[in-house]
Amino acid sequence: MTYAPQLRIPATYMRGGTSKGVFFRLEDLPPAAQVPGAARDALLMRVIGSPDPYAKHTDGMGGATSSTSKCVIISRSTQPDHDVDYLYGQVSIDTAFVDWSGNCGNLSTAVGPFAIANGFIDVSRIPREGTVAVRVWQANIGKTIIVHVPIQDGQVQETGDFELDGVTFPAAEIVLEFVDPADEGEDGGAMFPTGHIVDDLDVPGVGTLQVTMINAGIPTVFVDAAAIGYTGTELQGAINGDAKALAMFEAIRAHAAVRMGLIDDVSEAAKRQHTPKVAFVAPPRDHVVSSGKTIATGDIDLLVRALSMGKLHHAMMGTAAVAIGTAAAIPGTLVNLAAGGGARTSVRFGHPSGTLRVGAEAAQVDGQWTVSKAIMSRSARVLMEGAIRVPADTMDAPAGT
Template structure:
């Protein structure tokens, strides 16, 4: 038997926000992988090292967590008014599956930087010093993101003094604008898919006492199910181990996520949620309270407007997903949602929330048009940095 040789593919390994992923230019991928399909998925599974029954990603570039098992493809955009097209894949850890159903807000930051690093933006548009707006078409969800990337001496500035909870070292600040982050189309894609700011979900008595659970179901940034922490017996101050070390708690959240996904019109049957792990997210909220973050720093109640804990790919996230932060900011801006009520109610254009690693501020512009809520923009700051660049190698028979 002749062993397959390894091939090498130009790539960069980047941190964006509190996530990491392997970045590719579309033109650098092997020909069979430049279009959606089985070959592309198989390639990215092998790059990341999935499926891995050991849950370690020892033989791949993944980090065996939802925030480090990611791939990104960028290409020059042919869409008017945009610089690049950005496609994001969330790679499952223990199954042969790449989820293309949503965006990664954290890696949207790195997408803007990578577009400049890799020559996908016309050099004449780049100032020698200052801030370069990179207009990104987010191909997974069909939305525009503007990444305001700092430039120094004609190159992306990566180092700086901006600190982001959940990231160890400071870096240069990149401001992200998510334009029109919610759809106004069919029910499954609308800002509030059910038409309600708050819904009452019918759930098995074994999941929630009384068989009913109050929830805000919103589609902004990423489809998200918000519930009150107290309704599930939590305080909203929990860290990862409190949830991820409890198999029964994780199973409960997944069952509730599936029920919410069906109510949002994203799936027809709860069983389909197994193949749609990336979306929707489920998060629980609570009013402000003192807590100790995973870094050991005490977050005081008067530093924040509310507490939020969110699950991604079946586990409590160590910080907060960027797209979920957009959902939080949007829901906080609309009086009457569970997020808004946890923050004290009323109208607000920005919110600072506490997550397991610390705090994050996100702003949103929301207004009512003909009796329906519309969100025109969500804004937050992140940072990004190339960790390694060159070639990633995979066996030639991987795809």
């Protein structure tokens, strides 16, 4: 029996914020994968190494965590006044599934540098020294992100002294500006899909919980940590090794998804793993993060822990940080109350790896809360560039085989 050689597809492996993923130019993908559908999903799953019942991703580029099982497709923008379209796929680790329902705020950071390095930005706009504002159309959710990329000697500056908790080494600072981040599309409706900043959510087997459900950055449901038996200082080991806790969080997420109008029935939650996110919040307190560093009460405004793809995140998803900043800016939300209440335009919160500051400009217009933008700093770096190899029959096989 003869076997076809592997496909060779140009790609770049990049870190963006506290995530990393495989970046492709749309034009470099095989024709069948240049359009949405089963062929594209099959290709990206094989690139990452999913589905993997061993949960190791040994035969792929994934890292067997929600932060490292990601693919990005970049193309020239179809939108006026934008530079590139950015499409993000969250690849499930152990099931044959790619979730296209939301954005990755961390990898959004790397889109700007990738766009510049791959010729999507006219060279006349690139200074010898300074910054380039790359206007990105986030195609999953239909939103604009402006990525302010530092330039040195006419090239993207990657090295620097900016430190990001959750990332081991310093790099150059990249400022992200999420324009009008509240979701008003087909899935979410208004920023607060129920019309309330706090709701009672009935979760069978858990009880009735007060929650804040918000569509900003990414659909997110916030719960008070104390109400579910936590302090907000928990690290990954305290949650991810507790099957009962994970089941509770998934139940909360599924029932919130129904209330938010994202799905019609809780049974559909398994096919929408990426959204909504579920997070728990608490007032600040002294605690130790995963690096061993002590965070003092006075260093932060509140504590937040968030789950992604069914596991506690090692730091914080960028899109969830937008949700946190937006909710903190709106008096009366659970996030705002955990931070001490009152009006604010920025918040510094503690997460399992350290702290993060995010700013948001929110206002009430005709009785409805709106947010004009959210801003945070991250960093990004090319880890490897060249080509991905996948078996030639990858897109011919049924998904998951």
